[in-house]
Amino acid sequence: MSSLVEKKVVIALSGGVDSSVAALLLKKEGYKVFGIHMINWDSQLNELEMDKECESLSKDREYAEIIAQQLEIPFFVYNFTFEYWNYVFKPFISLLNKNLIGNPDILCNSAIKFGTLLSKVKRVFGPDVLLATGHYAKVISTENNVLLGTCSNEQKDQTYFLSKLTQFQLREIIFPLSEIDSKQKVREIAKENNFPNWNKRSSRGICFIGKRNFYSFISKYVDSKKGSIVDIENQKYLGQHQGLCYYSMNQRKGQLVSGQKEKYYVCGRDENNSTLFVCGESNRDKYLKKNYCVADNIHWIGTPPEIGREILLKFKHTPRFISGTIKKINGEEVEISHESCFSTSPGQYIVFYSLDKKICLGSGVFKTS
Template identity: 40%
Template structure:
């Protein structure tokens, strides 16, 4: 019987390295594909550290690590550029949302449009793959009763990444394996070390998906011009400082406000893009950060909801409004297609417009959408 051919996304990190190892041990025919999605020089991306170029310090080193892992495991490594696609489908939206004063999540967009669309199609069409695999902390199972592919949380709740995968669909899940679902991070590092993989002790990647760590405001200034304005105390309406652009700040942010001369610390409470006003409030009163109701639109339901809840127009579940946040009990009431009003059982801190709300039934990820409006 012919082995299933799996193309693993090999990033040069420990997670994807061990995922490739596990697939081999499970008897699949395994090949790897390294994606290059960001061109620092072509995109005029200036890092805060002049000694770094971005290219040499991130993607090329990652590729070299991926190559060494592939060689160690005896698997073929392919390489593909999705730079144009990443710019069009992920980064341009990212910038557009920031210009509107919202806080988008590029990792979710990258999974939706690059890893599980462009990468998947390339693997199926160009490399003859039966399926792809990724080193995400998540799982896929097929439910015979509902005839649905279900995405489930990882055993390692601290690393679970279903939040970032909430825009996937049935076809994508049917063609995807997540070998790390039942493993914890320490177990993964131990496996990598036992098998002599160079990535065993490599630091986890952070920052923007495929772009990496940046001094964020300086990074955004490459693409969004400064728009100076007043920082105003939301309670007294007095001007307490100046900012270089409302879009550079997020709700709840305390650092980087440059209000050192004030008697007490402040946090960002509200943003007015049109008037270029950044409203702040005293950190002694966080009441403005809490909300119990929001509107979520552009919801992607991974499953046929009717097979999982009694009334898809009005049902209870749990939700996350940011990664690693504890689940909140919520009720969803449908407003229109893919748009729901979400009511929280308890007030939730710093729900942010532009971010993703992701919904769950216990270990099952139902899907997610964009937080459009937040109400106290």
């Protein structure tokens, strides 16, 4: 334990229970801990009105500071509004304006939490300082590489959102919750230590912006064109949509098509005419199940796999893995055959895993299927 006493670590305190317990565990292990709370979104600057969810961001900061006081660790607030706007939000909006739905959470982790923040704490606290977060994931060191490992609880594993991390970043990271097998256990630890946020709901919505109505929020920033909703099977007009960028493949929303006996799912689009195609549930498999995909902007965390390697895939953040095989690699583009499943939308991330589900290999951006 004495060798760890002077080991410095910065914990990113979001105000949530996970990072709070992570800070507690680090201190118990003998680390010299510094608490950092990031502000990445200026609600007053970027929106006309502050709603309840925006106010909750201020509450997050309050919780983070209280936890730091209880643990008797130094507490700092860093404002990365400029960096978040330019490296995460603007690229997200740029994709939406091309009718592509990206994933700001993945960009936020790679560019802000483990990019901008990591660089700053290295400058402020010294090159030997490590960065910790409350993510459910593992860092696994091998002879040649540092690997991103999945946590023991598949339901809570967050490697999907960490799949763009690099070797350099992983060498500087600690995930204190990697061996905790349930969120309930985290809450129990927090309650035992009288943390005021022990029962705080998990965060939802766009990274660092919070949960809100997607359309009413995003419509302030994108130039969307309304169009027709059409049944792809019989070309019947079913209504009007607000803009193609608001609808992802396989999406089903109550307000999408009203007054119909059958549930409808988004299954395609014609961008030239701004037409959104939907299919009834009885035709869902016909139009939405795929067994092949192409991904570009490929990022491998460790050694790139070879053609013919069998892997597991995730088309979204879910406990379910999809079996697949790498068929072709062409620079940053990969072609994969996989078991039949409901695919995803262009712009979304496909994340790759080892067959034993223990290692996240990297990710790519879904292009076509």
